[in-house]
Amino acid sequence: MDISQRLSFFAALYRVDENPELGMWMLYLTITLLSILVYKLGFAKTLPIGKSVLIYLFLILGCTVLTALGVFLPMAEGLVVAALILIIYKMRLRLHKKQEMDAG
Structure with a gap:
Protein backbone atom coordinates (compact mmCIF):
# COMPACT_ATOMS: atom_id res chain seq x y z
CA MET A 1 0.00 0.00 0.00
CA ASP A 2 1.31 3.41 -0.98
CA ILE A 3 1.33 5.70 2.06
CA SER A 4 1.32 8.88 -0.02
CA GLN A 5 -2.27 8.19 -1.08
CA ARG A 6 -3.47 8.20 2.55
CA LEU A 7 -1.93 11.55 3.53
CA SER A 8 -4.10 14.55 4.30
CA PHE A 9 -3.93 17.55 1.95
CA PHE A 10 -1.42 19.58 3.96
CA ALA A 11 0.73 16.53 4.74
CA ALA A 12 0.86 15.72 1.04
CA LEU A 13 1.50 19.39 0.21
CA TYR A 14 4.49 19.46 2.59
CA ARG A 15 5.63 16.01 1.37
CA VAL A 16 5.79 14.44 4.81
CA ASP A 17 6.43 11.04 3.23
CA GLU A 18 9.51 12.22 1.28
CA ASN A 19 11.04 14.67 3.76
CA PRO A 20 9.55 13.83 7.15
CA GLU A 21 11.55 16.23 9.32
CA LEU A 22 10.89 19.43 7.37
CA GLY A 23 7.38 18.32 6.40
CA MET A 24 6.34 17.65 9.99
CA TRP A 25 7.74 21.00 11.17
CA MET A 26 5.85 22.81 8.42
CA LEU A 27 2.67 20.88 9.27
CA TYR A 28 3.17 21.70 12.95
CA LEU A 29 3.65 25.39 12.18
CA THR A 30 0.57 25.43 9.95
CA ILE A 31 -1.61 23.74 12.57
CA THR A 32 -0.27 26.00 15.32
CA LEU A 33 -0.90 29.19 13.35
CA LEU A 34 -4.38 28.07 12.34
CA SER A 35 -5.19 27.09 15.93
CA ILE A 36 -4.07 30.50 17.18
CA GLY A 50 0.25 35.55 32.60
CA LYS A 51 -3.00 33.82 31.74
CA SER A 52 -2.56 34.59 28.04
CA VAL A 53 0.94 33.10 28.05
CA LEU A 54 -0.34 29.98 29.80
CA ILE A 55 -3.20 29.58 27.31
CA TYR A 56 -0.89 29.96 24.32
CA LEU A 57 1.63 27.56 25.87
CA PHE A 58 -1.00 24.86 26.24
CA LEU A 59 -2.33 25.65 22.78
CA ILE A 60 1.12 25.18 21.29
CA LEU A 61 1.69 21.96 23.26
CA GLY A 62 -1.70 20.63 22.17
CA CYS A 63 -0.82 21.24 18.55
CA THR A 64 1.82 18.51 18.77
CA VAL A 65 -0.96 15.96 19.19
CA LEU A 66 -2.95 17.54 16.38
CA THR A 67 0.13 17.41 14.15
CA ALA A 68 0.59 13.71 14.80
CA LEU A 69 -3.04 13.13 13.90
CA GLY A 70 -2.88 15.62 11.03
CA VAL A 71 -0.65 13.44 8.89
CA PHE A 72 -3.54 11.13 7.98
CA LEU A 73 -6.59 13.01 9.30
CA PRO A 74 -7.77 16.42 8.04
CA MET A 75 -6.85 18.44 11.15
CA ALA A 76 -5.40 21.47 9.35
CA TYR A 89 -19.19 35.54 11.21
CA LYS A 90 -17.00 38.43 12.39
CA MET A 91 -17.49 40.31 9.13
CA LYS A 98 -22.45 49.26 11.63
CA GLN A 99 -25.97 49.16 10.21
CA GLU A 100 -27.43 49.46 13.72
CA MET A 101 -25.21 52.47 14.44
CA ASP A 102 -26.28 54.15 11.18
CA ALA A 103 -29.98 53.46 11.86
CA GLY A 104 -29.90 54.50 15.51
Whole structure:
Protein backbone atom coordinates (compact mmCIF):
# COMPACT_ATOMS: atom_id res chain seq x y z
CA MET A 1 0.00 0.00 0.00
CA ASP A 2 1.31 3.41 -0.98
CA ILE A 3 1.33 5.70 2.06
CA SER A 4 1.32 8.88 -0.02
CA GLN A 5 -2.27 8.19 -1.08
CA ARG A 6 -3.47 8.20 2.55
CA LEU A 7 -1.93 11.55 3.53
CA SER A 8 -4.10 14.55 4.30
CA PHE A 9 -3.93 17.55 1.95
CA PHE A 10 -1.42 19.58 3.96
CA ALA A 11 0.73 16.53 4.74
CA ALA A 12 0.86 15.72 1.04
CA LEU A 13 1.50 19.39 0.21
CA TYR A 14 4.49 19.46 2.59
CA ARG A 15 5.63 16.01 1.37
CA VAL A 16 5.79 14.44 4.81
CA ASP A 17 6.43 11.04 3.23
CA GLU A 18 9.51 12.22 1.28
CA ASN A 19 11.04 14.67 3.76
CA PRO A 20 9.55 13.83 7.15
CA GLU A 21 11.55 16.23 9.32
CA LEU A 22 10.89 19.43 7.37
CA GLY A 23 7.38 18.32 6.40
CA MET A 24 6.34 17.65 9.99
CA TRP A 25 7.74 21.00 11.17
CA MET A 26 5.85 22.81 8.42
CA LEU A 27 2.67 20.88 9.27
CA TYR A 28 3.17 21.70 12.95
CA LEU A 29 3.65 25.39 12.18
CA THR A 30 0.57 25.43 9.95
CA ILE A 31 -1.61 23.74 12.57
CA THR A 32 -0.27 26.00 15.32
CA LEU A 33 -0.90 29.19 13.35
CA LEU A 34 -4.38 28.07 12.34
CA SER A 35 -5.19 27.09 15.93
CA ILE A 36 -4.07 30.50 17.18
CA LEU A 37 -6.16 32.19 14.48
CA VAL A 38 -9.26 30.17 15.38
CA TYR A 39 -8.71 30.87 19.07
CA LYS A 40 -8.31 34.61 18.47
CA LEU A 41 -11.36 34.80 16.19
CA GLY A 42 -13.70 32.71 18.25
CA PHE A 43 -12.71 32.44 21.86
CA ALA A 44 -10.11 34.99 22.93
CA LYS A 45 -10.94 37.53 25.59
CA THR A 46 -8.70 40.15 27.11
CA LEU A 47 -6.82 38.39 29.88
CA PRO A 48 -3.85 39.28 32.04
CA ILE A 49 -0.50 38.56 30.38
CA GLY A 50 0.25 35.55 32.60
CA LYS A 51 -3.00 33.82 31.74
CA SER A 52 -2.56 34.59 28.04
CA VAL A 53 0.94 33.10 28.05
CA LEU A 54 -0.34 29.98 29.80
CA ILE A 55 -3.20 29.58 27.31
CA TYR A 56 -0.89 29.96 24.32
CA LEU A 57 1.63 27.56 25.87
CA PHE A 58 -1.00 24.86 26.24
CA LEU A 59 -2.33 25.65 22.78
CA ILE A 60 1.12 25.18 21.29
CA LEU A 61 1.69 21.96 23.26
CA GLY A 62 -1.70 20.63 22.17
CA CYS A 63 -0.82 21.24 18.55
CA THR A 64 1.82 18.51 18.77
CA VAL A 65 -0.96 15.96 19.19
CA LEU A 66 -2.95 17.54 16.38
CA THR A 67 0.13 17.41 14.15
CA ALA A 68 0.59 13.71 14.80
CA LEU A 69 -3.04 13.13 13.90
CA GLY A 70 -2.88 15.62 11.03
CA VAL A 71 -0.65 13.44 8.89
CA PHE A 72 -3.54 11.13 7.98
CA LEU A 73 -6.59 13.01 9.30
CA PRO A 74 -7.77 16.42 8.04
CA MET A 75 -6.85 18.44 11.15
CA ALA A 76 -5.40 21.47 9.35
CA GLU A 77 -8.19 21.38 6.80
CA GLY A 78 -10.77 21.48 9.59
CA LEU A 79 -8.99 24.44 11.15
CA VAL A 80 -9.07 26.25 7.80
CA VAL A 81 -12.83 25.69 7.57
CA ALA A 82 -13.32 26.84 11.17
CA ALA A 83 -11.25 29.97 10.51
CA LEU A 84 -13.24 30.79 7.38
CA ILE A 85 -16.54 30.38 9.21
CA LEU A 86 -15.35 32.60 12.06
CA ILE A 87 -14.04 35.23 9.64
CA ILE A 88 -17.40 35.33 7.86
CA TYR A 89 -19.19 35.54 11.21
CA LYS A 90 -17.00 38.43 12.39
CA MET A 91 -17.49 40.31 9.13
CA ARG A 92 -21.26 39.90 9.26
CA LEU A 93 -21.34 40.90 12.93
CA ARG A 94 -19.33 44.04 12.21
CA LEU A 95 -21.60 44.87 9.26
CA HIS A 96 -24.71 44.35 11.41
CA LYS A 97 -23.34 46.59 14.18
CA LYS A 98 -22.45 49.26 11.63
CA GLN A 99 -25.97 49.16 10.21
CA GLU A 100 -27.43 49.46 13.72
CA MET A 101 -25.21 52.47 14.44
CA ASP A 102 -26.28 54.15 11.18
CA ALA A 103 -29.98 53.46 11.86
CA GLY A 104 -29.90 54.50 15.51
